[in-house]
Amino acid sequence: MRGLRSLVARRLLLGIVQTTAVVLLIFALTEALPGDAAVALAGDQPDSARIEAIRKAMHLDRPAPERLIEWVTGLLHGDLGTSLTSGRPVSSYLTGGFGPTLLLATLTVALLVPLGFGLGILAARHAGGLIDRLVSSMTLAVYAVPEFALGVLLVTVLALRLGWLPPTAVGYGTDLLAHPAALVLPVLVLLSRPVCSLTRLVRAGMIDALASPYVAQARRYGISGARIHLTHALPGALAPAAQHLARTIDWLLCGVIVVEALYTIPGLGTVLLNAVAERDVPVVQGLAVLFGVLTVVLNLGADLVAHRLAPRAGVAA
Amino acid sequence: MKSSRTGRFALGTAIIAVPLALALLGPLFTGDPGPRATSFTFGHGHWLGTDFVGRDVWQQVLHGGRPVVVTALAATALCYLVALPVGLLGALTHRRWLEELLMRPLDVLLAVPSLLLILLVASVFTPGPVGLALMVALVNVPDAARIVRAAAAEAAARPVVEALRMQGETWWRMAVGYVARAMLRTLVADVGTRLTGVLYLVATAAFLGVGVAPDAADWAVMVDRNRIGLFVQPWAVVVPALLIVALTMGTNLLFDAALDDGPGHARARGAGRRNATTKTLRSRAGSDVRP
Numbered sequence: 001m002r003g004l005r006s007l008v009a010r011r012l013l014l015g016i017v018q019t020t021a022v023v024l025l026i027f028a029l030t031e032a033l034p035g036d037a038a039v040a041l042a043g044d045q046p047d048s049a050r051i052e053a054i055r056k057a058m059h060l061d062r063p064a065p066e067r068l069i070e071w072v073t074g075l076l077h078g079d080l081g082t083s084l085t086s087g088r089p090v091s092s093y094l095t096g097g098f099g100p101t102l103l104l105a106t107l108t109v110a111l112l113v114p115l116g117f118g119l120g121i122l123a124a125r126h127a128g129g130l131i132d133r134l135v136s137s138m139t140l141a142v143y144a145v146p147e148f149a150l151g152v153l154l155v156t157v158l159a160l161r162l163g164w165l166p167p168t169a170v171g172y173g174t175d176l177l178a179h180p181a182a183l184v185l186p187v188l189v190l191l192s193r194p195v196c197s198l199t200r201l202v203r204a205g206m207i208d209a210l211a212s213p214y215v216a217q218a219r220r221y222g223i224s225g226a227r228i229h230l231t232h233a234l235p236g237a238l239a240p241a242a243q244h245l246a247r248t249i250d251w252l253l254c255g256v257i258v259v260e261a262l263y264t265i266p267g268l269g270t271v272l273l274n275a276v277a278e279r280d281v282p283v284v285q286g287l288a289v290l291f292g293v294l295t296v297v298l299n300l301g302a303d304l305v306a307h308r309l310a311p312r313a314g315v316a317a
Numbered sequence: 318m319k320s321s322r323t324g325r326f327a328l329g330t331a332i333i334a335v336p337l338a339l340a341l342l343g344p345l346f347t348g349d350p351g352p353r354a355t356s357f358t359f360g361h362g363h364w365l366g367t368d369f370v371g372r373d374v375w376q377q378v379l380h381g382g383r384p385v386v387v388t389a390l391a392a393t394a395l396c397y398l399v400a401l402p403v404g405l406l407g408a409l410t411h412r413r414w415l416e417e418l419l420m421r422p423l424d425v426l427l428a429v430p431s432l433l434l435i436l437l438v439a440s441v442f443t444p445g446p447v448g449l450a451l452m453v454a455l456v457n458v459p460d461a462a463r464i465v466r467a468a469a470a471e472a473a474a475r476p477v478v479e480a481l482r483m484q485g486e487t488w489w490r491m492a493v494g495y496v497a498r499a500m501l502r503t504l505v506a507d508v509g510t511r512l513t514g515v516l517y518l519v520a521t522a523a524f525l526g527v528g529v530a531p532d533a534a535d536w537a538v539m540v541d542r543n544r545i546g547l548f549v550q551p552w553a554v555v556v557p558a559l560l561i562v563a564l565t566m567g568t569n570l571l572f573d574a575a576l577d578d579g580p581g582h583a584r585a586r587g588a589g590r591r592n593a594t595t596k597t598l599r600s601r602a603g604s605d606v607r608p
Binding site for chain 1: 428430432437438517520524537540541551558566
């Protein structure tokens with residue numbers, strides 16, 4: 001119990017350090033700007049009024065430590081600063097783009113878990129057979145493909161040639177749930193990579209578990225095949241999969257940015273890309289804090305869950 | 318199972334052959350770019366049509382593979398240039414504080430989503446191809462260093478190393494002559510997954526406009542810029558997209574087939590030996606394949 005607690009404590013500590021580091025890293029970004037940050041951000045034709053406005057908005061006239069403290073205090077109160085281009089608070093950008101992104105992420109995860117586990121178990125049951133080889137090579141192949149290339153090909157075939165689905169989500173606004181057809185392609189593309197890796201993990205875990213002595217013993221007792229698969233072998237394969245599920249958050253994030261750009265969905269990814277293009281540093285920083293902290297917390301949670309499921313396995317701490 | 322392995326090898330080679338040949342040799346076969354035609358049209362000697370500014374798509378395809386492949390290879394090499402010494406030193410040093418100093422900061426970096434870091438930097442600087450390669454290498458260093466360290470630590474714990482030490486062999490002979498060679502197999506497997514991931518990241522960043530000129534001859538940029546003409550002239554998008562799909566898919570299939578031990582090994586039973594070792598190493602390193 002002591003070992004468990006110290007491991008959990010160490011993992012929690014790592015999470016806190018990671019969060020702090022992410023926040024510091026994001027803050028350090030403006031410090032890394034060459035020369036005068038305000039001039040650098042003002043764009044190709046800097047006029048003195050705009051430079052002055054940027055300097056004022058970002059409090060660049062004050063020393064860095066003071067700004068850091070103020071920024072972090074603001075973060076803790078949910079105040080993320082104001083946009084350089086529009087003057088609107090950053091939090092309004094976040095709430096505006098949150099809906100579509102959350103919808104995409106939720107749908108993807110909700111489909112990812114049954115699909116990944118289903119395919120993995122299916123492949124493991126027929127290990128070495130035709131179905132297994134088919135699933136294994138398909139997942140291996142699709143796993144490597146960037147979302148944008150796959151997405152653009154799917155649009156060409158399914159939307160333009162066959163006309164089954166709308167090619168983009170243009171004109172639907174943020175209310176995507178009312179237009180489910182527009183969601184099919186984005187979710188399909190978002191699923192492509194995580195499903196492959198999850199399937200491979202579950203398959204490998206299941207095969208390891210099925211070859212283990214405790215499953216052999218269960219077979220000797222005459223327990224039916226399906227029951228062995230689902231109640232004895234599957235839990236063993238669950239721990240690495242749970243850990244992996246959180247790592248897919250990183251992929252989902254990459255995927256969401258690309259997919260939103262590809263299908264013009266007005267979510268957080270689009271907000272981030274626009275802010276990057278306009279060099280709207282406060283908005284980029286606000287989004288980065290949100291994404292970074294989310295990643296840290298989800299990884300932390302997954303490691304703890306995995307530790308709970310399989311206390312023997314080492315956890316990243 | 319031998320035939321299955323050969324088959325997969327052939328499949329991987331067949332898939333990667335076209336994009337790789339185009340990427341490496343394409344620039345040699347390009348002719349005079351010629352005058353610009355109307356955007357998104359067919360015919361008049363443009364057998365793949367013209368792109369968004371009226372350039373010949375085939376010429377762009379011939380030029381566009383090299384930046385993707387070269388940037389990815391450079392980023393992978395750069396990543397190991399840092400990860401190998403850091404990981405080896407972390408595994409072989411007897412000074413606990415040095416190991417902590419080398420490895421702990423990497424744990425922290427692991428928490429930052431890779432594409433987010435690249436976009437963060439892109440919002441402040443305007444990185445070129447070199448900058449993109451550096452950034453992609455940087456986001457891969459933590460994971461690579463952990464794998465190197467885990468593999469080296471496993472090899473360094475073997476009795477052979479003990480024997481070498483008792484014989485009074487030098488540190489260099491132990492580290493490079495034995496440990497580095499013993500972990501070569503795991504390393505090659507990791508290079509395979511990493512190259513796939515790096516290709517993904519380089520192409521995606523270029524698609525999002527990071528590290529490339531807005532009108533660059535680059536397959537990923539072509540997909541992005543010619544998307545507006547998808548209705549009129551799909552070839553300007555479909556051809557580069559297919560080439561990227563074939564390139565990434567082929568890399569992954571080829572490395573998987575090349576590293577499979579083939580007959581006698583456990584592929585029929587499930588995870589091959591390579592997979593089992595990499596898997597334990599990965600779980601010990603507490604990390605996973607990152608995009």
